[in-house]
Amino acid sequence: MSFRIVTDSTSDIPWSFAKEKGIKVVPLSIIIHEKVYKEDENFDYDAYYRLFEEEKAYFHIPKLKLFSFVPKTSQPSPGEFYQAYESLIKEGAKEIISIHVTKGLSGTINSARLGAKNISRKYKDVNIHIIDSKSASFPEMHLIRLALKLIEKNKNTGEEIASILREQALNIKTHILLPTLKYLWKGGRLSTTKFLIGNMLRRKPIITMNKEGEVEALKAVKEVDEGLRALLDLSTNNLQNRPKEFSIVYGTRLDYAEKLADYIKEWDSSIKIEVARSYGSVLSHLGPESIGLISNFIEIEI
Numbered sequence: 001m002s003f004r005i006v007t008d009s010t011s012d013i014p015w016s017f018a019k020e021k022g023i024k025v026v027p028l029s030i031i032i033h034e035k036v037y038k039e040d041e042n043f044d045y046d047a048y049y050r051l052f053e054e055e056k057a058y059f060h061i062p063k064l065k066l067f068s069f070v071p072k073t074s075q076p077s078p079g080e081f082y083q084a085y086e087s088l089i090k091e092g093a094k095e096i097i098s099i100h101v102t103k104g105l106s107g108t109i110n111s112a113r114l115g116a117k118n119i120s121r122k123y124k125d126v127n128i129h130i131i132d133s134k135s136a137s138f139p140e141m142h143l144i145r146l147a148l149k150l151i152e153k154n155k156n157t158g159e160e161i162a163s164i165l166r167e168q169a170l171n172i173k174t175h176i177l178l179p180t181l182k183y184l185w186k187g188g189r190l191s192t193t194k195f196l197i198g199n200m201l202r203r204k205p206i207i208t209m210n211k212e213g214e215v216e217a218l219k220a221v222k223e224v225d226e227g228l229r230a231l232l233d234l235s236t237n238n239l240q241n242r243p244k245e246f247s248i249v250y251g252t253r254l255d256y257a258e259k260l261a262d263y264i265k266e267w268d269s270s271i272k273i274e275v276a277r278s279y280g281s282v283l284s285h286l287g288p289e290s291i292g293l294i295s296n297f298i299e300i301e302i
Contacts, residue, residue, distance in 0.1 A: 004093040010101040011140035031072040071284035081115025095158035102213030129162035134213040138247040243295040245272035251288030
């Protein structure tokens with residue numbers, strides 16, 4: 001039975017890894033000054049992040065025809081997923097595992113479902129299994145790696161693999177520190193009043209993804225260093241639970257990621273730590289300085 005995997009660009013999957021494993025990545029679009037760019041391997045992330053720092057770009061005065069740079073993303077269309085699925089089918093795929101950003105953050109998974117529904121009308125002998133990762137970024141990557149291992153073992157049907165992935169998605173924990181509120185505010189995700197109050201109090205929120213795949217605020221800290229330590233505490237139930245591995249995801253502040261990795265090593269040097277840079281769509285509304293700590297508590301042994 002021929003298996004293939006599909007994901008979207010919010011997974012932060014390394015392009016080289018996707019090519020090596022034959023994984024089809026359906027890109028989201030990022031809208032910059034009314035121009036639409038596909039978040040593919042040719043997208044210039046460094047140039048994109050620099051736009052966040054150009055304070056003059058954030059003025060929004062319609063009467064003077066001055067408009068702000070507001071980071072926006074757009075989900076892939078059902079047609080794009082249809083094309084992705086069909087291309088794999090033409091290569092011989094019969095079972096497609098499609099792993100995506102949670103519906104609580106994006107409508108991407110709905111497009112995937114519609115694309116799969118249309119495929120089913122034409123290709124009756126192909127099964128497409130849609131997986132909600134309940135998060136974004138490296139939680140998707142952990143599920144992709146698990147799917148690859150299950151496929152390699154060749155002991156499970158597509159539906160069995162899908163069931164395992166949906167169950168284990170709940171065992172991957174995500175916690176994110178936002179060193180500044182200005183990107184949420186400038187992206188329209190935070191009211192001016194809340195921004196001014198939070199900025200005045202110099203609070204840096206920590207958020208998580210709950211079991212429904214929705215954003216949930218946990219606490220706020222005053223300093224980045226305090227926040228980095230809080231990420232570790234929250235991810236491990238105050239250092240009581242040890243995950244199989246950690247993934248630290250950053251945008252522009254590699255120094256924050258390295259400091260967090262040091263704190264983890266001080267606590268338990270035996271746990272694997274992966275440090276990776278996030279793509280634009282994930283950090284568009286959080287800001288490039290945000291830091292995510294993903295804890296892999298997947299229980300299945302392969």
